[in-house]
Amino acid sequence: TGARVVLTQGSLMGRFRGYEGRLVCVDTVVVEGFPVTDPVRSTSAESLAYVIYTSGSTGRPKGVLVEHGGLANFVRWCVEGYSGRGVGGAPVFSSIGFDAVVPNLFGPLIAGQTVHLLPEGFDIARLGELLVAGGPYSFIKLTPSHLDLLTAQLTPAEAAGLAATVVVGAESFSAASLEYWRRLAPDVVVLNEYGPTEVTVANSVFQADGLVSTRTVPIGRPIPNTWMFVVDYAGELAEVGVTGELLVGGMGVVRGYHGRPDLTADKFIPDRFGPVPGGRLYRTGDLARVLPDGNVEFLGRSDDQIKIRGYRVEPGEVEAAVVSHPMVTAAHVTVADDLVGGPQLVGYVVPADAPAPAVLREYLSSRLPAYMHPTAWVFLDGLPLNPNGKIDRKALPTPGTVTTSSYQPPVTPAEHDLTRIWQTVLGRDRIGVFDNFFDLGGHSLLAIQLVNTINRDTPMRISARDLFTHPTIRDLAGLTAAMVAARDGDTVVTLRAAAPGGRRLFCVHPSGGSVHWYYRLAQSLRDGDGLLGLQAPGVEGDAEPLADISDLVDVYLRDLRREQPTGPYALLGWSLSGPIALELARRLRGEGEHVDLLLLEPSWPDRRTIATLRQTIAEHRHAADLIDALVAQRAAASTGASVSASIVELERQLTELASSSDVLSEVMLELDSSVTVRTAGLLYEAFVAWDPVPYDGDADVVVTPECVGADLDHPSKASVGSYAEYLAELERLMPSGPRIHLVEGDHLTMLGPDHAPEVAEVFYRVVGADGPAISAR
Secondary structure, three states: OOEEEEEEEEHHHHHHHOOOOOEEEEEOOOOOOOOOOOOOOOOOOOEEEEEEOOOOOOOOOEEEEEEEHHHHHHHHHHHOOOOHHHOOEEOOOOOOOOOHHHHHHHHHHHOOOOOEEEEOOOOOHHHHHHHHHOOOOOEEEEOOHHHHHHHHOHHHHHHHHHHHEEEEOOOOEEEHHHHHHHHHHHHHHHHHOOOOOOOOOEEEEEEEOOOOOOOOOOEEEOOOOOOEEEOOOOOEEEOOOOOOEEEEOOOOOOEOOOHHHHHHHHHHOOOOOOOOOEEEEEEEEEEEOOOOOOOEEEEEEHOOOOEEEOOOHHHHHHHHHHHHHOOEEEEEEEEEEEOOOOOEEEEEEEEEEOOHHHHHHHHHHOOOOHHHHHOEEEEOOOEEEEOOOOHHHHHHOOOOOOOOOOOOOOOHHHHHHHHHHHHHHHHHHOEEEEEEEEOOOOOOHHHHHHHHHHHHHOOOOOOOOHHHHOOOOOHOOOOOOHHOOOOOOOOOEEEEEEOOOEEEEEEOOOOOOOOHHHHHHHOOOOOOOOEEEEEEOOOOOOOOOOOOOHHHHHHHHHHHHOOOOOEEEEEEEHHHHHHHHHHHHHHHOOOOOOOEEEEEEEOOOOOOHHHHHHHHHHHHHHHHHHHHHHHHHHHHHOOOOOOOOHHHHHHHHHHHHHHOOOOOOOHHOOOOOOOOHHHHHHHHHHHOOOOEEEEOEEEEEEOOOHHHHHOOOOOOOOOOOOOOHHHHHHHHHHHOOOOOEOOOOOOOOOOOOHHHHHHHHHHHHOOOOOOOOOOOO
């Protein structure tokens, strides 16, 4: 930092070898001869108060330049809002290198109160004991993890007498943590404080007078002389309830980063919204939304979002849902990048009464879509904390097992073989014979890898479709050769068998060709009814992939008639399979059959959609070529050829391609054939080349709020145009006028565990089992 003077102690003098400024050892300095009067004040609001280093996402610490004006404004707020609530001062138990020490240190001193210093390096297990011994305090400033720890350590009487006010900050504060503390000490004032170091410790606060309805405790409103705004992706003020980036302005905004003009210019931008001309806003990188009452809710870090099998996931949102379970006292959700099958969510849980992973999965199924469920669980006595009271992520154990309450070890030789393969493919040390493949994180590409390995390493011969009807090791081991052979070469996949007299819903695969997407919908149908998927040729088996929708419909008509010779038929298409389902319905209707057609946000090959798919098609072609080359090189290596460098390079290219693509996954590296990826690419090509023929029968279309609210600036995943344009295209292709139904969720989650039951109910209305359609026109 270029500091001219350093104050230190004798035990630390050795750390400053080579320092050319003035080094003052406070243990030995002679104070006689110095003036006894107050020094002349030479600082202004713009003078530098301190430089504090924060860790960056790149691992390079950033020196934050904090000025006196911002520091004075915050400390004044601390005196009025924190210290003024009592006379007992505050404890200091975090590092002075962590700016959470500012209110604990300066607030009491300026108010004429005591600063209580806890012993350096104390055992965190004694936190409650040490705080109680020094209390009561005016306030305690701590992290949510500290509060969870005190909740477990203190009695109700100790908690009630600890401090007039508890100030929580530095991490997301879950509603569940607040509820647990409220049960212990209902009369203690709880404040949730928010603010990055770049806005001088904190800039907003929320007083939690009771329980809250949000998953996390809101961060409230700005403190005096500061302001904050939520902006959308275009940098404009977001509407109430809409998620965007949080920007902070006012006196607390710091000067910038020491020696980092490029980063300062990127993160500190002109203030277009605040009351002071010429001001600056700090781009926090935090996601937030303004609530109807004007308070702001923190929703996590934008750079914490990761991609799980093509979905964007915010781990903090998952964490808030996990910790809301009544048997969970604390939780942390993170991403493991080194597990088989690509990045996966891991849930670290501190239980009050240890729930089994199956119980947590069931609980989350009504709160989060399936792709946001952790696939590995680790149960701990407590979350490891660093000296600043934040979760020490480096100390979290590596997930090694997925345990279930009904764990059953393998018994037969076939079960032992399958267990070994499942453990390798899914990256798990312990899998029971009744554990469900899909509940363990299985998806279409892992299913193909699993099937390939089983067929190569065991006498069994199965297909990926067998996992839908036999999703456990015990079920799969009992699958006979006759059962598999009976379905070989057929595109119809039974996800749920219909009882005699039950309804059958035929669902056409979306992009990619697999029908695993309909698994939750199949589970949502009523007793006796069945769901059969029409899966693209080439997804599995030896069938040649097809690149023309007319040819696909020929095959599907043949197999559908084989399964159900006469109507009435119920057909469903979703996303890019909309044109296929429409053509299938048109052909059946032309043959005199009655068809109930249900389309879930169908996409159409209009100009804008085609333009967006050109890159996707190119990615699939390139990926298929790389996979073919990689398979060939690995085969050559097995014969002793020296091709390791080529293999490494091909793997690197595939990894980079998967990382940059919205639809491809690193599981491609484990495939022993490119046929699955090539099939998916050909389906995109078939979609782009198709010119749909209008359908003159009745049709029903399901949309989500994302689709209804779409415009050119905010397109939905179903259409890159506006909702009005989308409706016009629907009416052109279905001139009888489609009936529109609205379900919650969005294009990707409408078939997940949360919303699949809503889609099922629409299906029953369409086939006449229940009341009228619900219009969203």
